[in-house]
Amino acid sequence: MTDTQFGSKGWTPERLGSLAGKTYVITGANSGTGFEASRILLSKGAKLVMLNRSAEKSAAAIEKLKHEFGSSADVSFIRMDLAELASVHAAATEVLETVPQIDALICNAAIAQVPMQKLTKDDFESQIGTNHYGHFVLCGKLFDRIDLSLGRIVIVASLGYKMGLRTIQFDDLNWDNNYRANSAYSQSKLAQMMFAYELQDRINTANKNAKVHVCHPGASATSLIKTSGSLTSRFVFGLMSLSPMVQSAKKGAYPEVMCATEDGLDQRALYGPTGRMEWVGPVGKCTLEPYAYDKETMGRLWGRSEKDTNFSWKL
Numbered sequence: 001m002t003d004t005q006f007g008s009k010g011w012t013p014e015r016l017g018s019l020a021g022k023t024y025v026i027t028g029a030n031s032g033t034g035f036e037a038s039r040i041l042l043s044k045g046a047k048l049v050m051l052n053r054s055a056e057k058s059a060a061a062i063e064k065l066k067h068e069f070g071s072s073a074d075v076s077f078i079r080m081d082l083a084e085l086a087s088v089h090a091a092a093t094e095v096l097e098t099v100p101q102i103d104a105l106i107c108n109a110a111i112a113q114v115p116m117q118k119l120t121k122d123d124f125e126s127q128i129g130t131n132h133y134g135h136f137v138l139c140g141k142l143f144d145r146i147d148l149s150l151g152r153i154v155i156v157a158s159l160g161y162k163m164g165l166r167t168i169q170f171d172d173l174n175w176d177n178n179y180r181a182n183s184a185y186s187q188s189k190l191a192q193m194m195f196a197y198e199l200q201d202r203i204n205t206a207n208k209n210a211k212v213h214v215c216h217p218g219a220s221a222t223s224l225i226k227t228s229g230s231l232t233s234r235f236v237f238g239l240m241s242l243s244p245m246v247q248s249a250k251k252g253a254y255p256e257v258m259c260a261t262e263d264g265l266d267q268r269a270l271y272g273p274t275g276r277m278e279w280v281g282p283v284g285k286c287t288l289e290p291y292a293y294d295k296e297t298m299g300r301l302w303g304r305s306e307k308d309t310n311f312s313w314k315l
């Protein structure tokens, strides 16, 4: 069952008023949906801090944004490589020193469909290391600032969470046996969702203020597969992108911008396109499979994530 709750067009940026005085921190914002989300937020006067891994690509993105919105557009960049926890710690420290208020932290960056098992600097399989562990630590480091700002955390997930094992493979999180690109990606996105839903529970128990929302961009024409996928997956996605089953990166950005700005959204939910197969179409509430918030697995993943990253949340 899908439900746009915003009428037949679903949520669009037309719902946004001025965002002057608001600050958004977003990961992986130099391309794809992250870049398009940045464009929408800046167009409404928000302040934007990008956490990206490439200084060169970030400078190019900022130049483009300033060209579009004028030199006074408030957009800046802090280098952060999610595949290296030391870099995540350093970037978070810089955010805490320079960004007094965070209305939303949008966890958008990811890699996908990495054809062979690769390890991050900290020896995690690259997709769970980058997509889940990197963001797990980043959110933990910035949580108090977000909470005091009455802000939110937005997790950009993927419908891929339905395509893998549909649970967490605790005995082989690094896929040392039987590595499969798609299953490893799917598991990393499921882990991000479970982290988000467990965080909601912990925030409730601790009577904190921050909200956590989960969304996905559907199938959107971005550089995701080009960046890290195999030749075959690039070819297949390239062909699919020519069909109506894939939408623009701009439309793919709507769910994350909605989750960062719209009031009255549900928390135990997944927002994204509600059209064909939930890959495209009007943005609203999508189907959420119960295994994505299986309490026992979420709790176990949280503990394991703290242990593996050597980072303890205060919640």
Ligand SMILES: NC(=O)c1ccc[n+]([C@@H]2O[C@H](COP(=O)([O-])OP(=O)(O)OC[C@H]3O[C@@H](n4cnc5c(N)ncnc54)[C@H](OP(=O)(O)O)[C@@H]3O)[C@@H](O)[C@H]2O)c1
Pocket (backbone or CB within 6 Å): 027, 028, 029, 030, 031, 032, 033, 034, 051, 052, 053, 054, 057, 080, 081, 082, 083, 084, 107, 108, 109, 110, 111, 112, 130, 156, 157, 158, 159, 160, 216, 217, 218, 219, 220, 221, 222, 223, 224, 225, 227, 252
């Ligand atoms: N496109 C889709 O159809 C689709 C479907 C489902 C879910 N998603 C999700 O949508 C989100 C956005 O992806 P996208 O499609 O817009 O892809 P994209 O254009 O490739 O953008 C991904 C961003 O993440 C950054 N990134 C990758 N590894 C990083 C690292 N180690 N540290 C910091 N940043 C890193 C990339 O930086 P570089 O430019 O330096 O590589 C890029 O800016 C992801 O969470 C993805 O899982 C996308």
